[in-house]
Amino acid sequence: MRKIWVVVQREFLARVRTKWFVVTTVVGPVLMAAIVVMPIVMASNGGRERSIAVVDVTLDGFGERLTLMLGAPGPLRATRLDVGVSELDQVADSLAGVVGRKELDGFLIVTDETLQDGRTEYRGSNASAQMDMDLLRRRLSEALLTERLDRVGVDPTLVAQARIPVEMRTVNIRGGQATGQSGESMFWLAYIMWFLLYMAILFYGVQVMGAVVEEKTTRIVEVLVSSLRPFELLAGKVIGVGAVGLFQLSIWAVIARLLLARPELVAKLIGLDIGSAQGLALPEIPSATIAVMLVYFVLGYFLYASMFAAVAAMSSTEAEARQAQTPVTLLLVIPAIMSLMAMISEPDGTMFVALTLIPLSAPIAMPGRWIVSDVPLLQLCGSIVLLILATVFVTWVAGRIYRVGILMHGKRPSPAEVWRWVRSS
Amino acid sequence: MSDQFAVELKGITKRYSGHTAVKDLDLGVPKGSVYGLLGPNGAGKTTTIRMIMNIIGPDAGEVRVLGHDRSGRDLSHRVGYLPEERGLYKKMKVLDLLVFLAQIKGVDHSQARRGSVEWLERLGLSDWVEKKIDDLSKGMQQKVQFISTMLHNPELVILDEPFAGLDPVNTQVMKDIVVDLSKRGTTTLFSTHIMEQAEKLCDSVCIIARGTKVVDGPLAEVKKGHRGRHVIVAVESGMDSVRSLLDERSLIAKADAYGQYAELELAEGADPQMLLKNLVQAGARVTRFEIAEPTLNKIFIDLVGPEAAAAPAKEDFANA
Numbered sequence: 001m002r003k004i005w006v007v008v009q010r011e012f013l014a015r016v017r018t019k020w021f022v023v024t025t026v027v028g029p030v031l032m033a034a035i036v037v038m039p040i041v042m043a044s045n046g047g048r049e050r051s052i053a054v055v056d057v058t059l060d061g062f063g064e065r066l067t068l069m070l071g072a073p074g075p076l077r078a079t080r081l082d083v084g085v086s087e088l089d090q091v092a093d094s095l096a097g098v099v100g101r102k103e104l105d106g107f108l109i110v111t112d113e114t115l116q117d118g119r120t121e122y123r124g125s126n127a128s129a130q131m132d133m134d135l136l137r138r139r140l141s142e143a144l145l146t147e148r149l150d151r152v153g154v155d156p157t158l159v160a161q162a163r164i165p166v167e168m169r170t171v172n173i174r175g176g177q178a179t180g181q182s183g184e185s186m187f188w189l190a191y192i193m194w195f196l197l198y199m200a201i202l203f204y205g206v207q208v209m210g211a212v213v214e215e216k217t218t219r220i221v222e223v224l225v226s227s228l229r230p231f232e233l234l235a236g237k238v239i240g241v242g243a244v245g246l247f248q249l250s251i252w253a254v255i256a257r258l259l260l261a262r263p264e265l266v267a268k269l270i271g272l273d274i275g276s277a278q279g280l281a282l283p284e285i286p287s288a289t290i291a292v293m294l295v296y297f298v299l300g301y302f303l304y305a306s307m308f309a310a311v312a313a314m315s316s317t318e319a320e321a322r323q324a325q326t327p328v329t330l331l332l333v334i335p336a337i338m339s340l341m342a343m344i345s346e347p348d349g350t351m352f353v354a355l356t357l358i359p360l361s362a363p364i365a366m367p368g369r370w371i372v373s374d375v376p377l378l379q380l381c382g383s384i385v386l387l388i389l390a391t392v393f394v395t396w397v398a399g400r401i402y403r404v405g406i407l408m409h410g411k412r413p414s415p416a417e418v419w420r421w422v423r424s425s
Numbered sequence: 426m427s428d429q430f431a432v433e434l435k436g437i438t439k440r441y442s443g444h445t446a447v448k449d450l451d452l453g454v455p456k457g458s459v460y461g462l463l464g465p466n467g468a469g470k471t472t473t474i475r476m477i478m479n480i481i482g483p484d485a486g487e488v489r490v491l492g493h494d495r496s497g498r499d500l501s502h503r504v505g506y507l508p509e510e511r512g513l514y515k516k517m518k519v520l521d522l523l524v525f526l527a528q529i530k531g532v533d534h535s536q537a538r539r540g541s542v543e544w545l546e547r548l549g550l551s552d553w554v555e556k557k558i559d560d561l562s563k564g565m566q567q568k569v570q571f572i573s574t575m576l577h578n579p580e581l582v583i584l585d586e587p588f589a590g591l592d593p594v595n596t597q598v599m600k601d602i603v604v605d606l607s608k609r610g611t612t613t614l615f616s617t618h619i620m621e622q623a624e625k626l627c628d629s630v631c632i633i634a635r636g637t638k639v640v641d642g643p644l645a646e647v648k649k650g651h652r653g654r655h656v657i658v659a660v661e662s663g664m665d666s667v668r669s670l671l672d673e674r675s676l677i678a679k680a681d682a683y684g685q686y687a688e689l690e691l692a693e694g695a696d697p698q699m700l701l702k703n704l705v706q707a708g709a710r711v712t713r714f715e716i717a718e719p720t721l722n723k724i725f726i727d728l729v730g731p732e733a734a735a736a737p738a739k740e741d742f743a744n745a
Contacts (some may be wrong), residue, residue: 006528014517219512220606226478226508227501227529407480409510420442 003228007236008243013213015244025248027114029255040422048328050132051077052124053095053107057085062147069143070108076135081107092123099125108136115147173374189285190343190371196249197297198336198366204245205304211237212312212406213321221406240304245301246294257285293367300363303391304332306398313405314413319358324412335361339368347372357383359390397422428492428657431456431581431612432477437486439472439636446472448636448654450486454614454629455500459607461627461644462616463721465729469636470616471509474585477614478506486597491581502531505579509616510584511570513557519545519569522558544572548598548682571602582606584615588622600626620722630721634729651719651727654678656697659713660704667709676700686713690727 015021054070056063063080070078081092088109098104114120120140124131129190142163149159170183206364215221224233307328315321339361342352347369356375363384369375404421405413413421432454439447447469454460464470475481477488479498490500514522521542527537545551548568553561561569567590574582584603588596603613603626617623623630624644631641640647660667664682671680671687676699679690691697697716704711719727 003529003531006525010525014514217511217512218515219508219510220514221512222480222508222510223506223512223526224529225480226498226504226506227526229498407475417442 003095004232004236004239007228007233008240011237011240012243012247015207015241016247021244021248025251027261028248028252028304049075050105050126051079052105052122052136054094055088055091055107056080056082057088057109057111057115059112060142062112062115065147066110066140066143069146070136070139072139073343074135074139076139078108081337096123100124105132108140115144118144137279163263172372188369191340192287193293194336194340194343194364194368197293197300197367198332200245200249200297201300201304201363202332204241204301205308205328205332206325207244208241208305208365209240209308209312209321209325210318211241212309212402213315213318216312216315216406216409217317225406230406231399234306234309234399236400238302238309242298242305246298249297253290289367289371292370292380296363296367296387297393299384299387303359303363303387304328305393306391306395307331310398310401310405312401314408314418316409316412320412331360332364336364339365343368343372353379357386359387362387400424429456430454430489431458431491432460432611432614433487433489434477435487435489436471437476437483437488439469439476439481440484445636447476447483447633448640450633450636452631452638452641454612455739456612457607457610458612458628459603459626460612460614461623462614462633463620463623463725464616464633465618467635468618468633470618470633471585472636473633474508474583474614474616477583478504497544502577503531503580505574505577505582507570507574507582507587513558513566513569516557518555518557519550519561520554523569523573523576527576530577532577539576540576541572541711544576546607548572550675564592565594567591568598571599574601575606579611581612581614584613587615588617588619589656620725621719624721625732632728639728640724647724648718648721651724654691654695655717655723656689656691656700657686657713657715657717658689658700658704658711661710661712667707668709670703670709672701673703676703684733688717697745 052070054063054067055155056067063082067078069079070076079404081091081095092107092109095107099106102125104124109121110122111125122133122136146156146159146163150156172186215224219383221233224289228236308325311324311328313322315324335355335358339352339355342349342355342365346352352365352369355361356369357379366375366380366383370380400422401418404424430453432452434450434452436449436452437452450469450473452462452473462470462473472481476483477490479488483645487494491503493500520538523536523541523545524537525723527540528534532540542551542554545554548571550568551566553565558566560570574584582603587599587603591599595669600622603615606613607628615626627644629641629643631645632639634658640650658664664671664687668682671677671682671689674692675691676695677689678692681688692702701711701714704714
């Protein structure tokens with residue numbers, strides 16, 4: 001045990017003292033703040049004003065009214081061009097030139113048929129901008145609806161009343177009680193958690209791999225295993241790198257909590273006025289969530305780090321290890337992506353529940369599920385027990401591969417050979 | 426089992442897929458001796474040493490180190506080991522690294538620090554204590570490597586090809602360390618395929634080839650077993666004049682004639698006096714007649730044969 005502790009200490013200090021550690025620790029929170037704040041910034045000042053032209057080929061004045069409605073408060077500015085049917089092609093060509101010179105974002109072609117079948121066409125440089133097109137489509141639909149109702153003689157005040165939009169607040173229920181947290185902010189928190197766990201497990205797992213390969217290529221490993229059992233060396237290394245990970249995550253967690261507690265500070269940092277900072281729906285992070293995250297990070301990290309260590313032990317050079325790591329990386333990436341998709345589409349679905357129980361995906365999926373929905377205690381415990389069993393098993397196999405592999409040089413072993421290593425006493 | 430041996434191997438065997446690296450090897454390293462494990466490349470030297478250190482386990486046989494059933498690794502605080510393939514953490518500072526390597530052997534921090542500083546001073550590296558390994562020349566890195574082996578004052582030092590890749594200055598440093606250690610009663614076991622070095626340093630040797638022991642025992646006894654069969658002869662009229670006598674196969678097994686003198690290996694059971702008598706009877710004026718002690722190199726080649734000097738084709742990580 002004392003020897004493992006010595007290895008842990010060395011591994012920890014050797015990493016924490018590097019410039020790389022300082023840089024990632026500083027850059028991390030900046031990125032994190034950007035992730036937290038970006039959606040708000042994007043929502044609150046959705047970029048600059050768009051100016052479009054309405055090419056009006058209608059004969060009954062619908063184009064005029066449409067232009068008015070499109071221009072109503074918001075980031076759209078619409079100008080009407082009255083165009084005869086015969087001139088349409090020519091005008092469209094010259095407008096394309098105007099768009100090309102960036103004097104206009106695009107133009108909408110409205111004809112008499114638009115009112116009947118809803119067909120219209122927009123040409124512009126922002127035709128791929130989803131948010132712009134959604135807004136335009138929404139405004140157009142409203143304008144068409146109003147116009148159609150008007151034509152059949154419905155009272156305009158009635159139409160205005162009918163158009164009052166829905167404002168639905170979403171509140172999460174946990175353990176039979178409303179939490180006061182909005183559904184949207186919980187989703188964002190879960191998303192950040194997903195991202196953080198996925199990155200952390202991958203990043204520190206790969207670090208373990210690098211450390212093992214380094215010891216092999218510098219040949220220091222034989223000096224080490226003359227004093228340490230290979231398992232002591234492996235354990236010390238994995239714990240040491242993991243401790244660096246926990247240390248870094250804790251620094252970030254503290255910073256994040258400070259920031260979340262003071263949204264106005266966040267707002268100031270990114271140059272928003274205090275007014276819009278009130279709208280910042282920053283989630284609270286309960287201690288239970290942090291505990292769940294820690295448990296899954298630690299277990300998930302051990303699971304994957306020992307796989308990465310085994311891969312490194314099978315390789316003689318760093319280039320070889322990078323190649324050989326692909327299967328392990330996929331084993332992490334695929335469950336991670338599946339978890340994210342399940343979390344977005346159906347956070348209560350069977351798929352997501354299954355993913356939080358399967359040991360390969362549980363470390364990344366469960367903390368997210370814990371945040372967005374109510375996880376039965378039995379499932380949480382079951383998931384943790386399964387994960388512990390899997391981690392113990394994988395670490396045991398990895399340790400046996402490691403033990404033989406670290407002294408191997410030369411060509412990469414075949415799967416049959418690796419299997420022999422695992423079985424050999 | 427007695428306490429006279431620092432290392433004792435009984436019937437050690439190690440097989441790898443396709444070949445046997447070490448086969449039924451018995452070996453005893455007397456306490457306090459300088460012991461040479463000799464053999465051509467691929468003979469099984471490194472495999473044997475790794476089994477002594479329990480870096481790999483034997484398939485059969487028994488290893489005893491310092492009177493314990495346990496292996497070198499469990500006694501790492503009493504054993505110093507310098508592997509053939511050696512390396513250091515390149516980014517670590519010299520002192521930190523030495524302290525770490527001593528700590529994993531079970532030496533406590535302050536003692537490790539003190540020992541490191543002493544040794545660094547002794548080998549002239551005082552100015553490099555706070556430098557990174559990367560900044561050191563190769564020769565200096567080798568010295569740091571020696572220090573890490575000796576730092577904890579081990580009772581038994583095991584060196585695998587300690588002179589391989591050393592410059593002449595460090596070779597001398599290494600030899601001085603070995604001599605100094607043996608004066609202080611430390612047992613030293615080292616492997617080499619360079620016989621001249623073994624001859625100068627060893628009290629006892631064991632020659633192995635293809636995983637099996639060829640001969641072992643105190644150096645003087647090994648030599649004695651081959652004494653009396655090597656004769657150096659010179660005659661006044663040049664060696665060509667007695668050519669026919671040298672070709673007498675019942676008396677002489679092998680003759681290397683160099684014009685002015687010849688190195689002869691007598692046939693089994695032949696009497697050197699008979700050869701002298703023949704020479705005198707043939708009328709040659711003998712200017713030199715010496716029953717020589719064979720060099721270890723000569724014994725090695727005689728026993729192992731030139732073909733064994735080539736390593737077997739199939740090698741696992743058990744090379745040497």
